[in-house]
Amino acid sequence: MTTKSSKIVMARRFDGMPQVSDFALQEETLAPLEDGDVLCETVWLSVDPYMRSYSRNMKEGDVMMGQTLSKVVESRHPNYVVGDLVLYYSGWRDQYVVKNPDDPRPWPLQKVNYIPEGHPSTLSLGVLGMPGATAYFGLNEICKPVKSGETVVVNAAAGAVGAVVGQLAKSQGCRVVGFAGTDEKVEYLRELGFDEAVNYKTMGSLEDVLCSLCPNGIDIYFDNVGGSFSDTVMSHMNQFGRVSVCGCISQYNNTGQSIGPRLQGLLISKQIRMEGFLVHRWKDQWMECMEALGALVREGKMKYRETTVDGFERAPEALIGMLQGENIGKMIVKCQSGGSGGDGDGDGEQCKQ
Ligand SMILES: NC(=O)c1ccc[n+]([C@@H]2O[C@H](COP(=O)([O-])OP(=O)(O)OC[C@H]3O[C@@H](n4cnc5c(N)ncnc54)[C@H](OP(=O)(O)O)[C@@H]3O)[C@@H](O)[C@H]2O)c1
CATH class of the missing domain: 3.40.50.720 (NAD(P)-binding Rossmann-like Domain)
Structure with missing residues (x-):
């Protein structure tokens, strides 16, 4: 069965500060899964400053780059089951197929199973990411x-x-x-x-x-x-x-x-x-770092805030807002309801845009 998904592309090269009109929302059709593939649905999308600097190497029509926190919705890979939360550099897509989840280039599909209890999974895009x-x-x-x-x-x-x-x-x-x-x-x-x-x-x-x-x-x-x-x-x-x-x-x-x-x-x-x-120089020490930061979060010694924008199609606004300083703490975009992140309990707080 094929799946329809949405993606956001850089429709026009940025000239100075990006404008919402520089982006376009497009549909794409995903091929049916083959053995070893995983289908993911984006729950949260990260917007980060590097997207602006790296956009200089992009062509008009390229999908915006970036990391997402997603839910596995179909799996033909033995290590992933439906419902797993995963991080992936999928770009700005609301659904996507990962062809080879273990491929470390540029970064493998990573399970989000290390967030201290009582804290939102969105920390995997911020303090614990x-x-x-x-x-x-x-x-x-x-x-x-x-x-x-x-x-x-x-x-x-x-x-x-x-x-x-x-x-x-x-x-x-x-x-x-x-x-x-x-x-x-x-x-x-x-x-x-x-x-x-x-x-x-x-x-x-x-x-x-x-x-x-x-x-x-x-x-x-x-x-x-x-x-x-x-x-x-x-x-x-x-x-x-x-x-x-x-x-x-x-x-x-x-x-x-x-x-x-x-x-x-x-x-x-x-x-x-x-x-x-x-x-990414310290890729091999990543989980060691997550453990150290996770311990501080657990002990209440590492506080955090998140600023959220609601709606996948509003990712361009979120990126522009972050570049203009509208965020306190990590700026993230909520793409689907039901994600356990961004609720800012414990030592976190949330500001909505
Ligand atoms: N080397 C790496 O591997 C690496 C990895 C991640 C991030 N970074 C860099 O780390 C920096 C922070 O990234 P982040 O993800 O934590 O972003 P962030 O601080 O959460 O958001 C960007 C912030 O930059 C500030 N800003 C924007 N324009 C500015 C200007 N002209 N002068 C001074 N401040 C300005 C704004 O806050 P104010 O309201 O305070 O202006 C804005 O909220 C960025 O430069 C990013 O490229 C590097």
Whole structure:
């Protein structure tokens, strides 16, 4: 039997900030399952900043890329049964067939059976998924907090990655200064235990703020934003400072080349280690990271929020909203009723858009 499914494609190349009219909803027909195949129905869809930067390599008509949390609705594979919850880089599709679930390229079909009881399965797209792992490995493997009291600066701090970075750094005895784009987000950072939280849109001079809040300099900079913000932060780094270049969201919608200061002299004189990374570098340590973060969630030491948008067809709005800062915590799209996620119980809270 064939199945009709919907997909969302990039209908027109983005010019600066994407517009809803750049996307199109299309139908496709899925072939009947063969032995070894699994048919999945998307319950939640993740929108992430990398979609904007990677879209530069896409052609018009390509399906939007991305990870989904889905339910198995038919299986001809011995390891999957109807009802299993799974993560997959399916792209923006409401139903899809996985031909070879165990193929690790680019990522296998992954069962979601590791979320602590009482917490939503949607954490597998946030704290207990790719963004959480980004915070965990970016902080522990690149920034390596070495002694208690080190000063950490993180931006996009109320987002999926930043909120985890700040809480992990606090749990390791660091002093954490977070920057975010609204007063509500600043309030949230205080609730999470950040030592200082600043609205970068209303703060005035970043130079003055750093002199005041980081008078002894910065030991660790977890950079999610890049651009001129980072240019200023870099000049406040201490000797042997560590900079994890995680993202540069301030640049993703740029249409031209952006020029910054030359950093080599500073890196030498301050003996700074600055390293970019892609989280999938630590693919082999993934479940170890999930266990560590899961333990913190279970103990109430890792709080989270999710911002949800209702309706598969509204994924473009969710992506644009996230790029414009409308989310607190992970931005996700609810595609089907009946998913056990996004209900924000326990230490989580939910904001609906
Ligand atoms: N290297 C990796 O493997 C990897 C993996 C995942 C994510 N990342 C990167 O990590 C960063 C955060 O990702 P996320 O998933 O956690 O997203 P997120 O923080 O949940 O959402 C994006 C946030 O970025 C902020 N933002 C948008 N434009 C900005 C600008 N011009 N200046 C400053 N802030 C801006 C907005 O918050 P405000 O209201 O605070 O502006 C927005 O809410 C992104 O740069 C992403 O590309 C990297």
